[in-house]
Amino acid sequence: MNTDTVRDLMLMAAEIYSSMVLDLIQRRDRPGGGYHPQPTPGGPSWCTCGRCRQMPTEAEKVCCGKSPDNCVSRTPDFQVVVLDEAVLRVSKVYRQDVLAVGEGDDLAKENRHAGYRQFILWTYGRPGTGVRKAIPSCCVWAIRDRYPDPFGQYVGFVPSRLS
Incomplete structure:
Protein backbone atom coordinates (compact mmCIF):
# COMPACT_ATOMS: atom_id res chain seq x y z
CA MET A 1 0.00 0.00 0.00
CA PRO A 31 2.53 7.61 29.55
CA GLY A 32 2.21 3.90 28.81
CA GLY A 33 -0.90 4.27 26.66
CA GLY A 34 -4.05 2.53 27.96
CA TYR A 35 -4.30 0.92 31.39
CA HIS A 36 -0.83 1.66 32.66
CA PRO A 37 -1.23 3.29 36.08
CA GLN A 38 1.80 5.06 37.45
CA PRO A 39 3.12 4.21 40.92
CA THR A 40 1.70 6.20 43.80
CA PRO A 41 3.61 6.78 47.03
CA GLY A 42 2.96 3.87 49.38
CA GLY A 43 0.95 1.94 46.80
CA PRO A 44 -2.63 0.65 47.15
CA SER A 45 -4.02 -0.32 50.56
CA TRP A 46 -3.44 -4.06 49.93
CA CYS A 47 0.28 -3.49 49.15
CA THR A 48 3.04 -3.89 51.75
CA CYS A 49 6.12 -3.38 49.54
CA GLY A 50 5.07 0.07 48.30
CA ARG A 51 5.78 -0.79 44.65
CA CYS A 52 2.42 -2.25 43.60
CA ARG A 53 -0.05 -0.40 41.41
CA GLN A 54 -3.80 -0.60 41.26
CA MET A 55 -5.03 -3.69 39.38
CA PRO A 56 -8.35 -4.09 37.55
CA THR A 57 -9.54 -7.29 39.28
CA GLU A 58 -9.51 -8.64 42.84
CA ALA A 59 -7.56 -11.73 41.74
CA GLU A 60 -4.72 -9.49 40.53
CA LYS A 61 -4.48 -7.42 43.72
CA VAL A 62 -1.54 -9.42 45.02
CA CYS A 63 1.60 -8.03 46.65
CA CYS A 64 4.91 -9.81 47.13
CA GLY A 65 4.45 -9.25 50.87
CA LYS A 66 7.97 -7.93 51.43
CA SER A 67 9.10 -4.67 52.99
CA PRO A 68 9.81 -1.69 50.70
CA ASP A 69 13.57 -2.37 50.79
CA ASN A 70 13.11 -6.06 49.96
CA CYS A 71 10.44 -5.96 47.24
CA VAL A 72 10.85 -8.98 44.96
CA SER A 73 10.73 -6.77 41.85
CA ARG A 74 13.89 -4.96 43.00
CA THR A 75 16.05 -8.00 43.73
CA PRO A 76 19.05 -8.78 41.52
CA ASP A 77 17.70 -12.30 40.86
CA PHE A 78 14.39 -10.89 39.55
CA GLN A 79 16.28 -8.47 37.31
CA VAL A 80 18.22 -11.35 35.73
CA VAL A 81 15.77 -14.26 35.74
CA VAL A 82 12.63 -12.34 34.82
CA LEU A 83 13.69 -9.14 33.05
CA ASP A 84 16.98 -9.87 31.27
CA GLU A 85 16.39 -10.03 27.52
CA ALA A 86 19.08 -12.68 26.93
CA VAL A 87 17.55 -14.99 29.56
CA LEU A 88 14.10 -14.45 28.06
CA ARG A 89 15.45 -15.21 24.58
CA VAL A 90 16.84 -18.56 25.80
CA SER A 91 13.55 -19.41 27.54
CA LYS A 92 11.60 -18.59 24.37
CA VAL A 93 13.88 -20.74 22.21
CA TYR A 94 13.52 -23.63 24.65
CA ARG A 95 9.73 -23.23 24.70
CA GLN A 96 9.60 -23.09 20.89
CA ASP A 97 11.67 -26.28 20.66
CA VAL A 98 9.59 -28.18 23.21
CA LEU A 99 6.14 -27.01 22.10
CA ALA A 100 6.99 -26.55 18.41
CA VAL A 101 5.55 -23.03 18.38
CA GLY A 102 6.80 -20.30 16.09
CA GLU A 103 7.91 -16.79 16.85
CA GLY A 104 5.43 -13.95 16.82
CA ASP A 105 5.75 -10.44 15.45
CA ASP A 106 5.56 -8.49 18.72
CA LEU A 107 8.89 -8.76 20.58
CA ALA A 108 7.71 -6.76 23.60
CA LYS A 109 4.63 -8.99 24.01
CA GLU A 110 6.74 -12.13 23.68
CA ASN A 111 9.23 -10.84 26.26
CA ARG A 112 6.41 -9.83 28.60
CA HIS A 113 4.83 -13.27 28.44
CA ALA A 114 8.22 -14.97 28.77
CA GLY A 115 8.86 -12.80 31.84
CA TYR A 116 5.56 -13.88 33.38
CA ARG A 117 6.41 -17.55 32.72
CA GLN A 118 9.92 -17.09 34.13
CA PHE A 119 8.53 -15.52 37.31
CA ILE A 120 6.11 -18.42 37.87
CA LEU A 121 8.81 -21.02 37.22
CA TRP A 122 11.34 -19.21 39.42
CA THR A 123 8.88 -18.66 42.28
CA TYR A 124 6.60 -21.72 42.26
CA GLY A 125 8.32 -24.27 40.04
CA ARG A 126 6.58 -25.89 37.13
CA PRO A 127 2.82 -25.59 37.65
CA GLY A 128 0.58 -28.51 36.81
CA THR A 129 -1.83 -28.54 33.90
CA GLY A 130 -4.46 -25.83 34.30
CA VAL A 131 -2.83 -24.45 37.46
CA ARG A 132 -2.43 -20.69 37.39
CA LYS A 133 -1.04 -18.31 39.98
CA ALA A 134 -1.44 -14.56 40.10
CA ILE A 135 1.85 -12.68 39.91
CA PRO A 136 2.33 -9.87 42.45
CA SER A 137 1.40 -6.47 41.06
CA CYS A 138 4.88 -5.06 41.73
CA CYS A 139 6.39 -7.79 39.56
CA VAL A 140 3.73 -7.57 36.84
CA TRP A 141 4.36 -3.83 36.48
CA ALA A 142 8.15 -4.25 36.52
CA ILE A 143 7.74 -6.60 33.54
CA ARG A 144 5.22 -4.32 31.80
CA ASP A 145 7.41 -1.26 32.36
CA ARG A 146 10.37 -3.07 30.77
CA TYR A 147 8.33 -4.53 27.87
CA PRO A 148 5.26 -2.27 27.46
CA ASP A 149 2.38 -2.65 25.05
CA PRO A 150 2.31 0.50 22.91
CA PHE A 151 -1.43 0.90 23.54
CA GLY A 152 -1.40 -0.21 27.18
CA GLN A 153 -3.65 -3.17 26.41
CA TYR A 154 -2.95 -6.07 28.78
CA VAL A 155 -5.00 -9.24 29.21
CA GLY A 156 -4.26 -9.63 32.91
CA PHE A 157 -4.62 -12.71 35.06
CA VAL A 158 -6.89 -15.44 33.70
CA PRO A 159 -7.80 -17.99 36.41
CA SER A 160 -7.74 -21.68 35.62
CA ARG A 161 -10.60 -23.00 33.57
CA LEU A 162 -10.22 -26.43 35.21
CA SER A 163 -11.87 -25.87 38.57
Whole structure:
Protein backbone atom coordinates (compact mmCIF):
# COMPACT_ATOMS: atom_id res chain seq x y z
CA MET A 1 0.00 0.00 0.00
CA ASN A 2 1.40 3.40 -0.88
CA THR A 3 1.38 6.49 1.33
CA ASP A 4 -1.54 8.14 -0.47
CA THR A 5 -3.73 5.05 -0.08
CA VAL A 6 -2.91 4.80 3.64
CA ARG A 7 -3.66 8.51 4.12
CA ASP A 8 -7.02 8.17 2.32
CA LEU A 9 -7.96 5.14 4.44
CA MET A 10 -7.02 6.96 7.63
CA LEU A 11 -9.12 9.99 6.64
CA MET A 12 -12.12 7.75 5.90
CA ALA A 13 -11.67 5.98 9.26
CA ALA A 14 -11.41 9.35 11.01
CA GLU A 15 -14.67 10.52 9.45
CA ILE A 16 -16.56 7.33 10.34
CA TYR A 17 -14.95 6.61 13.72
CA SER A 18 -13.94 10.05 14.96
CA SER A 19 -14.25 9.11 18.64
CA MET A 20 -11.90 6.15 18.12
CA VAL A 21 -9.28 8.42 16.55
CA LEU A 22 -9.53 10.84 19.47
CA ASP A 23 -9.20 7.95 21.92
CA LEU A 24 -6.06 6.71 20.13
CA ILE A 25 -4.54 10.19 20.24
CA GLN A 26 -5.30 10.50 23.95
CA ARG A 27 -3.82 7.06 24.67
CA ARG A 28 -0.68 7.93 22.75
CA ASP A 29 -0.27 11.10 24.81
CA ARG A 30 -0.59 9.27 28.15
CA PRO A 31 2.53 7.61 29.55
CA GLY A 32 2.21 3.90 28.81
CA GLY A 33 -0.90 4.27 26.66
CA GLY A 34 -4.05 2.53 27.96
CA TYR A 35 -4.30 0.92 31.39
CA HIS A 36 -0.83 1.66 32.66
CA PRO A 37 -1.23 3.29 36.08
CA GLN A 38 1.80 5.06 37.45
CA PRO A 39 3.12 4.21 40.92
CA THR A 40 1.70 6.20 43.80
CA PRO A 41 3.61 6.78 47.03
CA GLY A 42 2.96 3.87 49.38
CA GLY A 43 0.95 1.94 46.80
CA PRO A 44 -2.63 0.65 47.15
CA SER A 45 -4.02 -0.32 50.56
CA TRP A 46 -3.44 -4.06 49.93
CA CYS A 47 0.28 -3.49 49.15
CA THR A 48 3.04 -3.89 51.75
CA CYS A 49 6.12 -3.38 49.54
CA GLY A 50 5.07 0.07 48.30
CA ARG A 51 5.78 -0.79 44.65
CA CYS A 52 2.42 -2.25 43.60
CA ARG A 53 -0.05 -0.40 41.41
CA GLN A 54 -3.80 -0.60 41.26
CA MET A 55 -5.03 -3.69 39.38
CA PRO A 56 -8.35 -4.09 37.55
CA THR A 57 -9.54 -7.29 39.28
CA GLU A 58 -9.51 -8.64 42.84
CA ALA A 59 -7.56 -11.73 41.74
CA GLU A 60 -4.72 -9.49 40.53
CA LYS A 61 -4.48 -7.42 43.72
CA VAL A 62 -1.54 -9.42 45.02
CA CYS A 63 1.60 -8.03 46.65
CA CYS A 64 4.91 -9.81 47.13
CA GLY A 65 4.45 -9.25 50.87
CA LYS A 66 7.97 -7.93 51.43
CA SER A 67 9.10 -4.67 52.99
CA PRO A 68 9.81 -1.69 50.70
CA ASP A 69 13.57 -2.37 50.79
CA ASN A 70 13.11 -6.06 49.96
CA CYS A 71 10.44 -5.96 47.24
CA VAL A 72 10.85 -8.98 44.96
CA SER A 73 10.73 -6.77 41.85
CA ARG A 74 13.89 -4.96 43.00
CA THR A 75 16.05 -8.00 43.73
CA PRO A 76 19.05 -8.78 41.52
CA ASP A 77 17.70 -12.30 40.86
CA PHE A 78 14.39 -10.89 39.55
CA GLN A 79 16.28 -8.47 37.31
CA VAL A 80 18.22 -11.35 35.73
CA VAL A 81 15.77 -14.26 35.74
CA VAL A 82 12.63 -12.34 34.82
CA LEU A 83 13.69 -9.14 33.05
CA ASP A 84 16.98 -9.87 31.27
CA GLU A 85 16.39 -10.03 27.52
CA ALA A 86 19.08 -12.68 26.93
CA VAL A 87 17.55 -14.99 29.56
CA LEU A 88 14.10 -14.45 28.06
CA ARG A 89 15.45 -15.21 24.58
CA VAL A 90 16.84 -18.56 25.80
CA SER A 91 13.55 -19.41 27.54
CA LYS A 92 11.60 -18.59 24.37
CA VAL A 93 13.88 -20.74 22.21
CA TYR A 94 13.52 -23.63 24.65
CA ARG A 95 9.73 -23.23 24.70
CA GLN A 96 9.60 -23.09 20.89
CA ASP A 97 11.67 -26.28 20.66
CA VAL A 98 9.59 -28.18 23.21
CA LEU A 99 6.14 -27.01 22.10
CA ALA A 100 6.99 -26.55 18.41
CA VAL A 101 5.55 -23.03 18.38
CA GLY A 102 6.80 -20.30 16.09
CA GLU A 103 7.91 -16.79 16.85
CA GLY A 104 5.43 -13.95 16.82
CA ASP A 105 5.75 -10.44 15.45
CA ASP A 106 5.56 -8.49 18.72
CA LEU A 107 8.89 -8.76 20.58
CA ALA A 108 7.71 -6.76 23.60
CA LYS A 109 4.63 -8.99 24.01
CA GLU A 110 6.74 -12.13 23.68
CA ASN A 111 9.23 -10.84 26.26
CA ARG A 112 6.41 -9.83 28.60
CA HIS A 113 4.83 -13.27 28.44
CA ALA A 114 8.22 -14.97 28.77
CA GLY A 115 8.86 -12.80 31.84
CA TYR A 116 5.56 -13.88 33.38
CA ARG A 117 6.41 -17.55 32.72
CA GLN A 118 9.92 -17.09 34.13
CA PHE A 119 8.53 -15.52 37.31
CA ILE A 120 6.11 -18.42 37.87
CA LEU A 121 8.81 -21.02 37.22
CA TRP A 122 11.34 -19.21 39.42
CA THR A 123 8.88 -18.66 42.28
CA TYR A 124 6.60 -21.72 42.26
CA GLY A 125 8.32 -24.27 40.04
CA ARG A 126 6.58 -25.89 37.13
CA PRO A 127 2.82 -25.59 37.65
CA GLY A 128 0.58 -28.51 36.81
CA THR A 129 -1.83 -28.54 33.90
CA GLY A 130 -4.46 -25.83 34.30
CA VAL A 131 -2.83 -24.45 37.46
CA ARG A 132 -2.43 -20.69 37.39
CA LYS A 133 -1.04 -18.31 39.98
CA ALA A 134 -1.44 -14.56 40.10
CA ILE A 135 1.85 -12.68 39.91
CA PRO A 136 2.33 -9.87 42.45
CA SER A 137 1.40 -6.47 41.06
CA CYS A 138 4.88 -5.06 41.73
CA CYS A 139 6.39 -7.79 39.56
CA VAL A 140 3.73 -7.57 36.84
CA TRP A 141 4.36 -3.83 36.48
CA ALA A 142 8.15 -4.25 36.52
CA ILE A 143 7.74 -6.60 33.54
CA ARG A 144 5.22 -4.32 31.80
CA ASP A 145 7.41 -1.26 32.36
CA ARG A 146 10.37 -3.07 30.77
CA TYR A 147 8.33 -4.53 27.87
CA PRO A 148 5.26 -2.27 27.46
CA ASP A 149 2.38 -2.65 25.05
CA PRO A 150 2.31 0.50 22.91
CA PHE A 151 -1.43 0.90 23.54
CA GLY A 152 -1.40 -0.21 27.18
CA GLN A 153 -3.65 -3.17 26.41
CA TYR A 154 -2.95 -6.07 28.78
CA VAL A 155 -5.00 -9.24 29.21
CA GLY A 156 -4.26 -9.63 32.91
CA PHE A 157 -4.62 -12.71 35.06
CA VAL A 158 -6.89 -15.44 33.70
CA PRO A 159 -7.80 -17.99 36.41
CA SER A 160 -7.74 -21.68 35.62
CA ARG A 161 -10.60 -23.00 33.57
CA LEU A 162 -10.22 -26.43 35.21
CA SER A 163 -11.87 -25.87 38.57
